[in-house]
Amino acid sequence: MISEHLSEGTSYLHDFDPRLKIIVALIYSVTVALLTNFTLLFASLVFSLVLVTWGRLSIATVLKRLLVINGFVFFLWLVLPFSYEGKTLFEVGPLAATQPGVYQALRITLKSNAIILCLMALLSTSPTFMLVHALHHLKVPSKLVHLFFFTYRYIHVIYTEFTRLHTAMKVRSFTPSTNIHTYKSYAYLVGMLLVRSYERSKRIYQSMLCRGFNGKFHTLYHFESKPQELVSAAIMTVFVLLIAIGQWIPLGKILTF
Amino acid sequence: MDTSRKNTDILIELNEIYFRYRERPVLNGLSFCFCEGERVGLIGPNGSGKTTLFHIIMGLLKPDAGELKIFGQPRRKEKDFTEVRRRIGFVFQDPDDQLFSPTVAEDIAFGPLNLGIPREEVLGIVSRTLDMLGLKGFENRVTHKLSGGEKRLVSVATVLAMNPNILLLDEPTAGLDEKTVARLSKILKNLDTSYIIASHDKEFLQKVTNKLYKLQGGKLVMVDS
Ligand SMILES: Nc1ncnc2c1ncn2[C@@H]1O[C@H](COP(=O)(O)OP(=O)(O)OP(=O)(O)O)[C@@H](O)[C@H]1O
Numbered sequence A: 001m002i003s004e005h006l007s008e009g010t011s012y013l014h015d016f017d018p019r020l021k022i023i024v025a026l027i028y029s030v031t032v033a034l035l036t037n038f039t040l041l042f043a044s045l046v047f048s049l050v051l052v053t054w055g056r057l058s059i060a061t062v063l064k065r066l067l068v069i070n071g072f073v074f075f076l077w078l079v080l081p082f083s084y085e086g087k088t089l090f091e092v093g094p095l096a097a098t099q100p101g102v103y104q105a106l107r108i109t110l111k112s113n114a115i116i117l118c119l120m121a122l123l124s125t126s127p128t129f130m131l132v133h134a135l136h137h138l139k140v141p142s143k144l145v146h147l148f149f150f151t152y153r154y155i156h157v158i159y160t161e162f163t164r165l166h167t168a169m170k171v172r173s174f175t176p177s178t179n180i181h182t183y184k185s186y187a188y189l190v191g192m193l194l195v196r197s198y199e200r201s202k203r204i205y206q207s208m209l210c211r212g213f214n215g216k217f218h219t220l221y222h223f224e225s226k227p228q229e230l231v232s233a234a235i236m237t238v239f240v241l242l243i244a245i246g247q248w249i250p251l252g253k254i255l256t257f
Numbered sequence B: 001m002d003t004s005r006k007n008t009d010i011l012i013e014l015n016e017i018y019f020r021y022r023e024r025p026v027l028n029g030l031s032f033c034f035c036e037g038e039r040v041g042l043i044g045p046n047g048s049g050k051t052t053l054f055h056i057i058m059g060l061l062k063p064d065a066g067e068l069k070i071f072g073q074p075r076r077k078e079k080d081f082t083e084v085r086r087r088i089g090f091v092f093q094d095p096d097d098q099l100f101s102p103t104v105a106e107d108i109a110f111g112p113l114n115l116g117i118p119r120e121e122v123l124g125i126v127s128r129t130l131d132m133l134g135l136k137g138f139e140n141r142v143t144h145k146l147s148g149g150e151k152r153l154v155s156v157a158t159v160l161a162m163n164p165n166i167l168l169l170d171e172p173t174a175g176l177d178e179k180t181v182a183r184l185s186k187i188l189k190n191l192d193t194s195y196i197i198a199s200h201d202k203e204f205l206q207k208v209t210n211k212l213y214k215l216q217g218g219k220l221v222m223v224d225s
């Protein structure tokens, strides 16, 4: 499935009970998103990197995904440093980059990277189908779970249709350049993509109905948290607690810079 | 039609079914009766409406006019088809429409689990069905990375695993090699299920069916086989 190759590896994290992974990922992401203290942010980044190593993720894939996220972050760096009041650090033409602005941009960079790395390590190491199932077990409303599953599923459908159509064009010697033929072909490609994806997703849903689907997902394998996994999850939770204490209990002030 | 047959033997009864896609009429007052134990082959040129007919039986398309009686009950609304779909297994013409789970085992388990069969039993069903189709050890293969023929076999397996009363197979032999087709015929012959098979493969139909219909001009015509 689309970008599910991270889930095909083998590691301790791959076998980990997805329910525990979802819970830890959730509390960790929320906590890190609220952090402002730099020491703690760096600590979180290191923690996420440890998780990634633990999940034995392919470095190339991890870097590729980080690149996407940091593409967005890059735009923040173009704006944020110049939109805060405070001590001027440097000037670009008429614009002055302030210290609070740069700090804010740096915080967001650290946060987003720490969170993404953690999500990759914890969530990408389970097949989506498993995650969907775990969400069911965690009593997330089933409407929400279906929305998530079908969104995912249909993005995959669109992607597969795209690959097919694109291959069909390539094998007939289509080479993109800047002319009307290219634009027209791409316009057809996009049009076909929408129609075909719609039709395909409709038929997949129909075939699910034909096999007795009534809105409830069952999985073949039941989840089981081994005692060792509970301990690991507890350790991760303790880390989250520590950074939360560091951030919100005044004794953390000593660490601030 | 054989009038001596008891009403209870009739599984599917179509009466004067009309269906059109926009301005393209496909079924034109089609009537059809399918009884317990029958093994029917369905032929007809490309675009004659074989797939459409199957979709109507499964309630995926609603006829413009005509009556549909399946398992002795009239079927009109979406709700009426819940039972139909539990008891009739339909293999889609394109296996990519059928397979959606990440692994083969999970896809095959999907139907039986929906029927409420306990998990432990389903695991047995999965491996037995795979064995039967000569797909031993395919449990953890990733569905979208299978070859075309393997996909087709797995999609047949997903339906056989539900142990339906009736099987509707839409071109089951397309893309299969001779040996696999032979294996499929053997499996079908050993089943005690009634089935309807749409196919362009006359030789295959001759082996596995005992009645042949041709879809022509939007109607079904019996063919002497
Ligand atoms: N979604 C659709 N919208 C409009 N027309 C359609 C649609 N699906 C099928 N048709 C048309 O309805 C007719 C019957 O199609 P159907 O798929 O039932 O044929 P078939 O007998 O299964 O053909 P084949 O042997 O090629 O599988 C064809 O002429 C087809 O073009």
Ligand SMILES: [Mg+2]
Residues within 6 Å of the ligand: B050, B051, B052, B093, B170
């Ligand atoms: Mg067809």
